[in-house]
Amino acid sequence: MDTRRDDSNQTPDRHLDIGELDPDPFVEFQTWFSGAREAGIPDANAMILATATADGVPSARTVLLKGTDETGLVFFTNYESHKGRELSENPRAAVVFYWQPLGQQVRVAGTVERVSQDESFAYFSSRHRGSRLGAWASRQSEPLETRQELLSRVEEIDQRYPGDDVPLPPHWGGFRILPEMFEFWESRESRLHDRFRYTRQADGSWTIQRLQP
Secondary structure, eight states: OOGGGOGGGOOTTOOOOGGGSOSSHHHHHHHHHHHHHHTTOTTTTEEEEEEEOTTOOEEEEEEEOOEEOSSOEEEEEETTSHHHHHHHHSOEEEEEEEEGGGTEEEEEEEEEEEOOHHHHHHHHHHSOHHHHHHHHHOOTTSOOSOHHHHHHHHHHHHHHSOTTOOOOOTTEEEEEEEEEEEEEEEOOGGGOOEEEEEEEOTTSOEEEEEEOO
């Protein structure tokens, strides 16, 4: 775990300096994310995902981060779901991670693209068989008369694809958020929190600013 964020150091005069941050926000994110996982925070990869329709009507829900690399953050969903349709018509999103026991929050915002079919297939194949059947059976975000209706569709798909060979549904896959902004927030006494914002520049470099709490 990153010792800069040890709870024992959270004293009134403790603060995080800009010089302690990595110039690459992806590296800094991995430091914070690894710290949250090592601290045993349940569902440390849970993030609030905000999207909007083409005319700007917002919505938010919790999804799970399933991968990061030097280009972005990846999650998976039904492309025909509420969020999938919004991201198709307005490919921008923001996410928030909040790790309360550590007093930390990370915000990320940027454009969104679909991951390759190969990448979606690789992750889909790693899922529990029941989850793969559910991805076929659920018309995510659509009205449902009874739970039995859903269970009956799962049973139908189960019979259609016996064994472990459940193919990738054409309506299911991943999105990658291509960050244009990261914000790292750490709690301090008297609400004098430390906030740092990374902003991507036109040449691909990043600038870092301390923000008022």
